[in-house]
Amino acid sequence: MSRFRSRRRFLQLLGGASLGAAGCLGRDGGSSSPTTTTETTTTTAEPTTTSGPTSGPDERVTATPPxxxxxxxxxxxxxxxxxxxNTGYNPDVSVPPVVEEYWRLNAGGSPVLDGERLYNLHGRGRDKSAxxxxxxSTMAERSATTLVRYGINSPPVVAGDRVVVTTFIEAFCLAADGDEVLWRGPEMDGIHGPPAVGDGVAAVSGGGFDGVPTHLRAFELGxxxxxxxxxxxxxxxxxxxxxxGAVFVVTDDAVHAVDLAxxxxxxxxxxxASEWTTPVATTEAAYLSTRDDELLVLAPTDGTELWRAPGSGTPVVADDVLHIAVGGETATLLRDDGKEVAARFHGVPHARARETILSSDEHGQLVAYDSVEERRLWxxxxxxxxxxxxxxxxVGTAVPLDGAVYVVAADGFHGLGPARN
Structure with missing residues (x-):
């Protein structure tokens, strides 16, 4: 029996849960035609349970929404x-200072939200291509759209009244509020990650598949x-x-900046850098981690190196500082010069909401810290x-909001809310 306990394996799981593709390595014999479903009516049936795949314990959550x-x-x-x-920073929300678990469900992968709806892929035992x-508030299904049998990448992107998702070979744009495919992109085998959307354009990185040239494409969102x-x-x-005004992408030998227009x-x-690296970009700098556990910071206009510092994984970039994993801890660096300016926090960073940093460790602990007072909240x-x-x-994903934190972990989808006592 194997246990995934090493720091390297933890970082691999972290990246896979946040950016992983559902079934992307399988193909359906070349068929890529989407099949859309009708509006799904959510029932309030009692949560179900299933038996494990072996005679040993099976601790997977099998409770169904709501x-x-x-x-x-x-x-x-x-x-x-x-x-x-990809900054991982939302300055307009504040997570509860004390939380408790409201529910833990088999409710799919990494979520995105537009305020009215939450979007993700189906969970264990369900159609992961939907x-x-x-x-x-409850993860109850409002509707589901099945796209292709070989699965889609997680998470999607919501932009106004549209949602963009990528499969292993193409991009789909769907209506945000109903079961409708608005357009689908041309085949470009080897898409491993989600798209990035900005200025009315969806940028998709394709390649990393045998015999397929690796390239970046931009599609009009409309x-x-x-x-x-x-x-x-x-x-x-x-x-x-x-x-x-540019798209930044990291290959296994270089970082590229491409004019968006x-x-x-x-x-x-x-x-x-690794080909699995996700860069972070702002108008002041582009950030990426290398195989040498260094954070490399470049000018977004011409790629001039601004500074570098120890760090691994995808940084969380806030107003004047950024948070980066260093030796299994979260270090806080000045964005101007990379100087470390605060006490380190336990675990590696996931996201920041106003002054609260969310980090986690390989033992499945999600920790919230007040970055100003440098103290643990919960x-x-x-x-x-x-x-x-x-x-x-x-923990693969932690998404902070006002009044809630969503956590996608190895054991299921957790909904955390303010303590009620």
């Missing part, structure tokens, strides 16, 4: 890592028209970032889970 009691969330989280730049629209294609030259499997190269800077423990002969544990 969750009870209901949360009262407000605010948005429209894209992977919150915005097109995009689901849910009630953010009608799916291809605006441009840019050849990357080597594998890129992380999510792109959109900021400062024209598709012309702004710069290409060689780097020792801890939420997620259990380990056994599937067949593998025991795993860890």
């Amino acid at each position: 969750g009870d009691p209901a949360l009262s969330p407000s605010g948005t989280w429209p894209q992977y890592q919150f915005d097109g730049g 995009l689901v629209r849910r009630d953010p 009608d799916g028209t291809e605006r441009w294609r840019y050849d990357l030259g080597s594998d890129a499997k992380g999510a792109p970032a959109v900021a400062d 024209t598709g012309e190269r702004r710069f290409r800077v060689e780097s020792r 801890i939420h423990q997620t259990p380990e889970v056994q599937v067949a002969d593998v025991i795993s544990q860890g």
